[in-house]
Amino acid sequence: MTPTSTPTAVSARGVDKTFSTKQGEVVALSGIDLDVAPGEFISLIGPSGCGKSTLLRIIADLDSPSSGTVEVFGTSAHQARLDQRYGIAFQQAGLLPWRTVTGNIALPLELHGVGPAERAARVDELVALVGLGDFAQKFPDQLSGGMQQRVAIARALAEKPALLLMDEPFGALDEMTREYMQTELLRIAAETGAAVVFVTHSIPEAVYLSDRVVVMSPRPGRIADIVPMRLGRAADRADDLREDGAFFEMITAVREALHGAPVTGPRGVETR
Amino acid sequence: MTDAAIALTPPRRRARDRGARLRLWGYGLLGIVVLGLIWELYKALGPADGLVIADARILPRTSDLAMPHLWDMASRLAEPVTRADGARPLWLEIVLAASLTLGIAAAGWVVGVVVGIALALVMQRWRLAESAMLPWIVLSQTVPLIAFAPLVRSWGSRIEIGAFEWQDWMSVAVIASYLAFFPVAVGALRGLQAPDAIHLELLRTYSVGWWATLRSVRLPAAVPYLLPALRLAAANAVVGAIVAEVSTGLQGGIGRLIIQYAGQASGDPAKAWAPIAGAVALGLIAAGSVAILGLIFRNYRRAEATP
Numbered sequence: 001m002t003p004t005s006t007p008t009a010v011s012a013r014g015v016d017k018t019f020s021t022k023q024g025e026v027v028a029l030s031g032i033d034l035d036v037a038p039g040e041f042i043s044l045i046g047p048s049g050c051g052k053s054t055l056l057r058i059i060a061d062l063d064s065p066s067s068g069t070v071e072v073f074g075t076s077a078h079q080a081r082l083d084q085r086y087g088i089a090f091q092q093a094g095l096l097p098w099r100t101v102t103g104n105i106a107l108p109l110e111l112h113g114v115g116p117a118e119r120a121a122r123v124d125e126l127v128a129l130v131g132l133g134d135f136a137q138k139f140p141d142q143l144s145g146g147m148q149q150r151v152a153i154a155r156a157l158a159e160k161p162a163l164l165l166m167d168e169p170f171g172a173l174d175e176m177t178r179e180y181m182q183t184e185l186l187r188i189a190a191e192t193g194a195a196v197v198f199v200t201h202s203i204p205e206a207v208y209l210s211d212r213v214v215v216m217s218p219r220p221g222r223i224a225d226i227v228p229m230r231l232g233r234a235a236d237r238a239d240d241l242r243e244d245g246a247f248f249e250m251i252t253a254v255r256e257a258l259h260g261a262p263v264t265g266p267r268g269v270e271t272r
Numbered sequence: 273m274t275d276a277a278i279a280l281t282p283p284r285r286r287a288r289d290r291g292a293r294l295r296l297w298g299y300g301l302l303g304i305v306v307l308g309l310i311w312e313l314y315k316a317l318g319p320a321d322g323l324v325i326a327d328a329r330i331l332p333r334t335s336d337l338a339m340p341h342l343w344d345m346a347s348r349l350a351e352p353v354t355r356a357d358g359a360r361p362l363w364l365e366i367v368l369a370a371s372l373t374l375g376i377a378a379a380g381w382v383v384g385v386v387v388g389i390a391l392a393l394v395m396q397r398w399r400l401a402e403s404a405m406l407p408w409i410v411l412s413q414t415v416p417l418i419a420f421a422p423l424v425r426s427w428g429s430r431i432e433i434g435a436f437e438w439q440d441w442m443s444v445a446v447i448a449s450y451l452a453f454f455p456v457a458v459g460a461l462r463g464l465q466a467p468d469a470i471h472l473e474l475l476r477t478y479s480v481g482w483w484a485t486l487r488s489v490r491l492p493a494a495v496p497y498l499l500p501a502l503r504l505a506a507a508n509a510v511v512g513a514i515v516a517e518v519s520t521g522l523q524g525g526i527g528r529l530i531i532q533y534a535g536q537a538s539g540d541p542a543k544a545w546a547p548i549a550g551a552v553a554l555g556l557i558a559a560g561s562v563a564i565l566g567l568i569f570r571n572y573r574r575a576e577a578t579p
Contacts, residue, residue, distance in 0.1 A: 060477060082479045094470040098492045098572040111480050111488065141574050 007074035009163050009195035010036040010059055015068035017054055017221075027220035028054045032068065034214065034223065038162060041189060041196045043206035043213045045254065051221025052199045053167055059197060060088055060165050072163060084112065086163040087156030087194075091171045093148035095140040095155075102127065102136045105154045112159070126154040129188060146177040153185070157192060164189070164196045170205070179239065182208055186237055203258070207231070207250045208242065215257040225257035308342055315339050340542040345549070348542035362543065366529070366550040373525040374554055376441050377506075377513040380448025381558070384505055387449065388456025395457075396464040396490070397482065406461075413454050417512065421447050421519035444516040444525070451512035452505040459501025463494025495572035502565060506558040514551055526550050 015032040018025050029051040036042050044052040057063040058070055061081040072080035080086060095104045102123050109119045127136050130150040140148055149169055156164060170178045182205060189196050200206050206213045210229050217224040229250050231237065241247050315334045322338075323331035332338050340348075349366070352359035360368075391409065395402040424443045431438040467489045475485045517527030529547035537544040566573070 062473060062476065081477060084479070086477075088474070088477050090470055090473075092470055094468070094474055096471065096489065096492065097574040098495075107488065108478050111475075111478050111484055139571070139574055 008035050008071075009038050009040065009073060010034065010197060011071045012055070012059070013069050015055070015058060015065045015070060017051065017058065017063065018066045029058075029065070030220035030222045032223060036195050036197060038195050039193050041198065041209055041211045043198045043200055043210040044216060045200055045203065045206045045213055046216030046221075046224075046258070047201070047218055049221070050216040050218040052216050054221065056165055056167050056197060056199050060086065084108075084159050085161060086165050087159065087161040088165045089149070089152045089156045089167070089169045091168040093140070093145075093152040095148055095151055097140050100137050100139055101132055101143070101151050104140070104151055105158055107155060108158045122158065126157060129157070129191070130154045130184070144177075146173055146181055149173065149181065150184070153188065157188070157194070160192070162194055164194045166196065167199045168201070171200070178205070179242070183239060185209065203251055203254050204242070207247060207254060208237065213254050215254060217258075217260070224260065227253050227257050311339070312342060315341070337538065337541050340545065344542040345545045348540075349546055362546055366526070366546050369524060369526045369529050369547065370550045370554050373510070373513050373517065373527065374558065376444050376525065377448050377509040377554070377558060379445040380513060381452050381506055381509040383445065383449035384452025384509060385456050385502065388453040388501075388505070389460050391453070391457040392460030392464055393486075395461050402461070409454065409457055412450070417447060417451070417515050418519045421516050425520045440520065440522050443520050444513055444522050447516035447520075448509040448512035451508040455501040455504040455508065456498070459497045459504075460494055463497030464490045466497060467493040492572050495569050499562070499566050499569065499573075503559045503562040506562050507555050510551070510555045510558045526554060
């Protein structure tokens with residue numbers, strides 16, 4: 001634990017990551033400095049190969065940085081993983097096919113020795129939170145992709161983490177489900193007060209969800225710009241924001257940051 | 273997808289499964305009938321001395337001695353084993369012998385499954401163990417059973433610990449387990465290595481150890497690989513038990529009857545086929561019993577639907 005009362009959720013300082021491949025050294029990340037405040041929603045966006053997933057994996061301590069430090073709530077990323085300070089969701093839901101919805105959500109609680117009564121109560125809460133009450137006893141193969149992903153989010157929230165790491169969780173969903181899930185995620189993040197680090201390659205998704213959008217550029221992966229979203233509190237956002245002028249302005253701002261220069265052409269046309 | 277559509281999907285699939293299973297059974301029965309027809313057809317139409325090419329008999333003689341009628345074999349089952357007074361009917365003799373062999377094979381199967389899974393666990397846990405042991409496990413199956421069956425028997429006969437004394441049937445069970453452990457070891461290893469990377473990574477984020485990962489992900493993921501391996505092991509255990517009965521000279525089992533009745537075939541050709549049919553039925557029963565395990569573990573055979 002740290003002496004400060006409210007340590008930043010994530011603090012990355014001078015993070016480099018180099019992979020050695022047969023073709024030689026590949027620099028995936030270079031000189032990453034990033035702070036995420038408690039309760040803040042941050043999106044990492046950039047083209048393929050910009051290292052956004054690698055950065056997320058380093059925060060999750062699934063990879064380690066070649067140099068630099070990452071602190072999560074004032075402790076090392078490694079200690080944060082041991083202490084279960086974050087919940088994580090991947091692009092695939094990654095549910096265990098032989099467990100029901102409740103069994104999957106209960107998995108982390110079971111593994112960490114939470115008693116049956118407490119576990120059942122918490123799972124009931126989570127099932128209600130992600131709106132799957134009628135499907136609690138279904139198996140993953142009986143659910144749609146969006147439902148599976150909601151189960152995965154519930155599982156990530158099971159131990160009330162103050163940090164949620166999400167690696168393109170809606171990437172495999174169709175556009176309608178995706179927009180629905182985005183609004184759901186904003187509601188859930190507001191209800192739990194968790195900070196979120198969200199990897200995506202969709203500009204509207206990043207703009208709609210985030211307090212700040214971290215724009216990354218490839219070869220080597222680094223932070224090109226951090227664009228604050230002037231769209232009001234994330235928790236108060238709803239679907240009508242998608243048709244708001246301010247929304248399109250922010251999309252343009254992120255696009256310009258991505259391309260490194262003012263973008264010509266019609267505004268707000270890009271949907272992905 | 274609407275809620276109703278989701279609720280309806282599984283039963284429809286179950287019904288389709290049931291239809292497919294019935295059809296499979298039908299094909300299986302049809303295969304047996306066709307085999308019987310070929311037997312009788314060849315017996316009726318084939319040359320009496322069989323087909324001989326360059327002193328090698330390619331097809332068997334069609335005499336009643338070499339190829340009794342199927343109905344003769346069937347009716348022979350109802351008659352007594354010998355002409356002696358109070359002799360049991362042949363079918364009862366076969367059933368009794370087959371149950372003894374089945375018991376021994378079951379013991380061998382259990383030992384083989386335990387040893388096979390233990391080996392797979394060790395190989396999964398330590399990479400080095402896999403490279404060191406797997407070639408030997410494969411090689412072990414090339415040793416001819418009849419070569420070491422007498423060895424097992426003579427080693428066993430020297431074991432005597434307190435009140436425990438090695439029985440001859442235990443030698444047979446050990447040899448059966450020697451055939452049974454192999455598919456289990458290989459299948460279980462593949463199964464334990466089968467979990468999706470995403471599941472293993474998830475467990476890593478939970479920072480739990482090898483045992484918890486084994487229990488919650490690796491073992492459940494291994495079930496679809498284990499079930500066919502267990503079935504194969506059951507069939508192997510039966511074959512191993514029969515061969516071992518013959519080579520160790522154990523009395524009372526179906527293997528012994530096969531040899532004994534084959535010796536009487538010149539006088540009673542239909543009788544020799546009875547223990548063979550018994551052995552076939554034994555293999556089917558053993559493999560079929562494992563299918564019950566498949567029912568118990570059916571939830572572990574679900575595949576996650578792709579979104």
